[in-house]
Amino acid sequence: MCKISRRELLISSTAALTAAAINTKTAAKPVTPVQETGKVDKVAEDIYFHQGNLAVGHCNNGWIVFEDYVLVIDANYPSGAQEIIPKIKAITDKPIRFTFDTHHHGDHAYGNQIWVENGATPVAHTGVIDEMKKYETGYYSSKPGRFEEDAKRRKDVAASKLKPPSLLFPKELIFDDGKHRVELVHLGVAHTHGDALAWLPKEKILFTGDACVNGPYNSVADGNVEKWVATLELARKLGAQIVCPGHGARSTDALLADQQAFFKALRDSVGKLVNAKKTAQQVKDAVTQLSAELKTNQQIARYVGGFFFTAQVEKVFTEMTGQKFPQAQKISKDARHLHSHAHGLPLIVG
Numbered sequence: 001m002c003k004i005s006r007r008e009l010l011i012s013s014t015a016a017l018t019a020a021a022i023n024t025k026t027a028a029k030p031v032t033p034v035q036e037t038g039k040v041d042k043v044a045e046d047i048y049f050h051q052g053n054l055a056v057g058h059c060n061n062g063w064i065v066f067e068d069y070v071l072v073i074d075a076n077y078p079s080g081a082q083e084i085i086p087k088i089k090a091i092t093d094k095p096i097r098f099t100f101d102t103h104h105h106g107d108h109a110y111g112n113q114i115w116v117e118n119g120a121t122p123v124a125h126t127g128v129i130d131e132m133k134k135y136e137t138g139y140y141s142s143k144p145g146r147f148e149e150d151a152k153r154r155k156d157v158a159a160s161k162l163k164p165p166s167l168l169f170p171k172e173l174i175f176d177d178g179k180h181r182v183e184l185v186h187l188g189v190a191h192t193h194g195d196a197l198a199w200l201p202k203e204k205i206l207f208t209g210d211a212c213v214n215g216p217y218n219s220v221a222d223g224n225v226e227k228w229v230a231t232l233e234l235a236r237k238l239g240a241q242i243v244c245p246g247h248g249a250r251s252t253d254a255l256l257a258d259q260q261a262f263f264k265a266l267r268d269s270v271g272k273l274v275n276a277k278k279t280a281q282q283v284k285d286a287v288t289q290l291s292a293e294l295k296t297n298q299q300i301a302r303y304v305g306g307f308f309f310t311a312q313v314e315k316v317f318t319e320m321t322g323q324k325f326p327q328a329q330k331i332s333k334d335a336r337h338l339h340s341h342a343h344g345l346p347l348i349v350g
């Protein structure tokens with residue numbers, strides 16, 4: 001049985017993140033520039049990136065100062081929003097009018113209420129609402145959903161409320177004041193079924209949300225790895241020169257290639273076992289070996305291992321065979337919790 005206490009998870013999560021950090025420094029190819037958590041990073045004129053503190057579960061943020069207003073990328077958790085708002089206000093007195101949720105997860109969307117209280121309207125692809133209806137049953141019906149679960153463990157969530165995005169787009173939404181242009185685009189299923197990215201064609205900057213991360217932060221529970229590879233292919237075709245991920249340091253277009261290469265390698269490795277007619281138990285037993293093999297690939301080493309790895313292998317195996325690992329339900333529940341938890345928080349659905 002996969003019975004792990006919350007304390008054990010806290011300890012092992014910290015260890016996993018530390019191991020990932022060490023791995024990033026020693027095994028992976030250099031990713032430049034390396035950003036510091038919590039620092040306002042001016043990427044280009046009027047365009048900013050902010051690397052969230054994983055220890056408190058925060059995602060990365062971006063913001064674009066238009067002629068008349070500010071568009072923020074990702075609502076973050078309520079505490080993340082509260083951290084970012086003064087930093088934006090220190091740069092501009094333009095009103096923060098829009099907050100774009102790249103997807104429905106708590107660390108990207110539960111801060112919506114805070115932004116609304118500060119005058120902004122949450123914006124998202126229609127798939128975000130579809131996902132919220134699926135998982136946020138506490139809001140849409142009487143049964144507790146992920147927000148309520150999160151509120152048990154996070155004071156900032158407990159002190160706020162779920163505010164689904166109310167400005168929705170089915171495929172894309174464009175902000176263009178002549179000086180700056182931001183295209184919010186849904187390219188397909190990736191980390192979730194509702195991911196959208198923010199593409200700045202003039203500056204060739206791409207904000208990806210968790211469709212692309214820089215480190216071992218890929219939660220695959222709500223997405224589809226095979227489709228994710230195809231979606232990343234479309235993202236690569238945009239021609240970005242700077243890529244701002246949902247978690248981890250910002251980088252160049254190589255980051256999209258690395259993220260995609262990780263999923264391709266994972267699918268190749270699991271695919272070999274499937275072709276060899278290995279059982280679910282045998283594939284599960286091979287997880288450690290798979291991790292060691294994939295870590296030898298310098299391009300993708302920083303994505304391999306940690307809490308999500310078993311769930312990633314299982315997800316790919318399930319996509320290929322329709323089968324789950326033994327005790328799969330418990331594993332995937334843990335993996336979902338660990339999405340946020342691996343960002344440093346007590347068990348939260350991410």
Ligand SMILES: [Zn+2]
Pocket residue numbers: 059105107108210246247350
């Ligand atoms: Zn996230």
